């Protein structure tokens with residue numbers, strides 16, 4: 805399994821652009837982390853990773869939509 809190789813715009817290192825990589829597509833994982841949208845989401849929410857955080861966000865959104873519906 806191979807992924808497209810990108811060059812990070814921050815540190816100019818090559819990295820594999822994996823599907824579902826958190827952060828920017830033109831930044832390596834290391835450079836994406838400090839730019840996270842909220843201050844240490846892992847610590848403050850207890851989510852194990854971004855995917856779980858996103859899933860939680862989506863379900864919260866769904867909750868709102870359903871609520872509006874009823």
Ligand SMILES: [Zn+2]
Pocket residue numbers: 812813814815816817831832833834835
């Ligand atoms: Zn980088």
